[in-house]
Amino acid sequence: MVKMVCFECGQTNRVPAERLDAGPKCGTCGAALVEGKARELDAETLAKAIRTDEMPLVVDFWAPWCGPCRMMAPEFSKAAGSLKGKARLVKVNTEMHPQAAASFGIRGIPTLIAFAKGREAGRQSGALPAAQIEAFAARAS
Numbered sequence: 001m002v003k004m005v006c007f008e009c010g011q012t013n014r015v016p017a018e019r020l021d022a023g024p025k026c027g028t029c030g031a032a033l034v035e036g037k038a039r040e041l042d043a044e045t046l047a048k049a050i051r052t053d054e055m056p057l058v059v060d061f062w063a064p065w066c067g068p069c070r071m072m073a074p075e076f077s078k079a080a081g082s083l084k085g086k087a088r089l090v091k092v093n094t095e096m097h098p099q100a101a102a103s104f105g106i107r108g109i110p111t112l113i114a115f116a117k118g119r120e121a122g123r124q125s126g127a128l129p130a131a132q133i134e135a136f137a138a139r140a141s
């Protein structure tokens, strides 16, 4: 079983590992748990997912005013699709959630942090192409 938080309602779900590719849905709200898309998270859901998720989580700390962040956005989405079932990729808008950026000591954006088993497993600053985001996620998991 793989534990993961629903990004829609925050509920913890347990998904059999062999069903990760079968479009598992949240038992509470029905949202897709493994969708291969980069989803925006708020600080509270992020904290819960870091504590709970047994699938690696890759977080893009970004802001709308940041040019390199906007440049990387389509690459990050592409990587989210390629990594579907292996890692979940999420975005945190540091302008809307400055306390999340502060608690992880984000000094520049974009910054990627990979979390695995409740701990930070890797950190990388600066815009990256999709292939390098995928390599970063693979190193961390």
Ligand SMILES: [Zn+2]
Pocket (backbone or CB within 6 Å): 006, 007, 008, 009, 010, 011, 026, 027, 028, 029, 030, 031
């Ligand atoms: Zn849900």
